[in-house]
Amino acid sequence: MGDNVKNHPIFFEKFDGSSLRIAIVHARWNKAVIDALIAGAVSKIKESGVRDHNIFIQSVPGSFELPVACQRVIAGSLVQASANATDLLGGLNIGTPRSATPVAGSGAAQVASFISGTQCRPFDAVIAIGVLIKGATMHFEYISESVSQALMRVQLDTGVPVIFGVLTALTEEQALERAGIGRGATKGHNHGEDWGSAAIEMATRVRRWSEGNF
Numbered sequence: 001m002g003d004n005v006k007n008h009p010i011f012f013e014k015f016d017g018s019s020l021r022i023a024i025v026h027a028r029w030n031k032a033v034i035d036a037l038i039a040g041a042v043s044k045i046k047e048s049g050v051r052d053h054n055i056f057i058q059s060v061p062g063s064f065e066l067p068v069a070c071q072r073v074i075a076g077s078l079v080q081a082s083a084n085a086t087d088l089l090g091g092l093n094i095g096t097p098r099s100a101t102p103v104a105g106s107g108a109a110q111v112a113s114f115i116s117g118t119q120c121r122p123f124d125a126v127i128a129i130g131v132l133i134k135g136a137t138m139h140f141e142y143i144s145e146s147v148s149q150a151l152m153r154v155q156l157d158t159g160v161p162v163i164f165g166v167l168t169a170l171t172e173e174q175a176l177e178r179a180g181i182g183r184g185a186t187k188g189h190n191h192g193e194d195w196g197s198a199a200i201e202m203a204t205r206v207r208r209w210s211e212g213n214f
């Protein structure tokens with residue numbers, strides 16, 4: 001890879017998460033691995049500046065439920081955003097004279113804080129976290145294939161980045177190592193951190209692209 005490519009800003013860009021809303025939807029199978037992956041993702045999300053009240057965590061029984069959960073969580077955030085906008089606009093005293101500078105509590109101040117804030121925004125990205133460990137039957141293969149295809153469809157249908165955080169491990173040790181809690185000589189690397197970083201990057205880039213900024 002040439003120096004002009006290696007040194008391209010895209011490889012070193014940092015992303016400001018302070019205005020982002022991120023959801024994590026996780027399965028409950030293989031809890032120890034799930035918990036480590038969530039911790040890794042949250043650590044990277046917070047490191048980018050996402051505020052605690054803008055990180056939403058929801059759980060489902062297993063990985064097979066992740067696609068519908070992500071789809072409905074995204075839909076729910078759209079309803080929430082439009083409801084907030086309706087409430088705010090419905091509460092404005094449009095006819096009252098306003099000072100040049102919004103007065104706290106006035107309609108203009110409400111609009112200013114509402115639009116500058118994040119409460120009116122749908123989720124900027126969703127991280128789907130699951131841990132599938134191969135058993136004695138083909139169950140693993142069917143869930144792995146269907147879930148990966150379905151999560152891809154959810155993000156393409158909604159336009160909201162859905163980060164693929166589903167481990168498809170052939171052994172328990174493979175899963176533990178990919179959550180950074182391996183029991184052998186190497187603890188491994190927590191893939192949840194990579195998923196958190198990917199969520200921030202894709203949320204930022206998709207917002208820019210949606211606004212026509214490249």
Ligand SMILES: Nc1c(NC[C@H](O)[C@H](O)[C@H](O)CO)[nH]c(=O)[nH]c1=O
Pocket residue numbers: 027028029030061062063064065130131132133134143
């Ligand atoms: N064996 C694993 C499952 N199985 C459960 C399914 O995901 C699903 O909840 C069930 O079939 C009901 O629809 N889930 C995991 O996340 N990990 C596994 O290893």
Ligand SMILES: CC(=O)[C@@H](O)COP(=O)(O)O
Pocket residue numbers: 132133134135136137138139140143
């Ligand atoms: C990923 C699975 O569904 C798997 O853990 C189920 O185990 P088995 O194939 O032995 O029923």
